Amino acid sequence: MTATIKDIARAANVSHMTVSRALNHSPLIKEETKRKILEIAEQLHYVPNVNAKSLVLQRSHTIGLFFTSMVQGTSSSFLAEAIRGVGQEVGVQYNLFLRGIDDFEDFSSIHRRRFDGILLMSQSERDDAFIRHVREQGIPLVVLNRNVGDPSIVNFVSNDREGAYALTRHLIDSGHTRIGLVEGIASYKSTQERKEGYLGAMTSAGLEVRKEWVVEGRYDVESGYLAMERLMALSLEERPTAVFCCNDDMAIGAMKAAAEAGLQIPSDLSIVGFDDIGFSHYTNPPLTTVQRPIEQLSRMGARKVLELIDEPSSGGELVLLDTRLVCRESVGAAESF
Secondary structure: OOOHHHHHHHHHHHHHHHHHHHOOOOOOHHHHHHHHHHHHHHOOOOOOOOOHHHHHHOOEEEEEEOOOEEEEEHHHHHHHHHHHHHHHHHOOEEEEEEHHHOOOOOOOOOOOOOEEEEEEEOHHHHHHHHHHHHHOOOEEEEEEEEOOOOOOOOOEEEEEEEEHHHHHHHHHOOOOEEEEEEEOOOOHHHHHHHHHHHHHHHHOOOOOOOHHHHEEOOOHHHHHHHHHHHHOOOOOOOOOOOOOOOOHHHHHHHHHHHHOOOOOOOOOEEEOOEEHHHHHOOOOOOOOOEEEHHHHHHHHHHHHHHHHHHOOOOOOEEEEEEEEOOOOOOOOOOOHO
């Protein structure tokens, strides 16, 4: 009887996925392990399946890392963390292709011969057409950052709603009752989740949310600056004493606008952000924010897509990663106002 990959796996005490990698000379396996498996295969007189081998030879050794947009709503720090996380898992064994979905007029250039696997850092339901196309092409897919609500898709997401709730609660516990919100891009799921967390905390504390306290931004520094100008245009008695900006970039813009208006943070105004980018340590004062595990999320997604390349699966999963409140010096007690 002809030996199979499973026979080799049992003899080598490894998974059949590891055996497959060794037989196909994958760079993802240690040289020592590969030598051991090849020796056992030779001892068992293993004959490779020609059809399976031909499929392996068609691999492009390219993984796509796609974003909703690499220009709109994607900060440089978010982009860097995502690339770093994926790169740590992929290493030099695969080429990494980066692109925003909004760069494509159609998706005809995205097919199985070009990509062995795809990671999508998704922000918006507009990405669903891209997701359908990738799945129709039979390309292993992992969706990051947005819960797509499809149990057949592998999905890694940070719990932004919980993080926003904790951040708003921190402001409330500091004595603030007039808390403003600078939103991100309206169509982005992260914007919706963070707003829900803010509203949930305000409602549970019995606090009013006035419409003039909620200002739309675009996840960039300039929109945070302009949003803060709108909030400061309110009378002193009507304006918020604390402002939750839905990302750190907007919080940095808001801090600049407040400083130019002669306000001291946090003695005159408390400002918080979201994401915990590198610059949040170095603002004046250092920014209170929420840390999202973007690098960890990206690493986990990359690891999973590599698994799916070697062993395709029709099953999905949803993994929700916790956020963490990072308290620094941009929040003051409301009694000081």
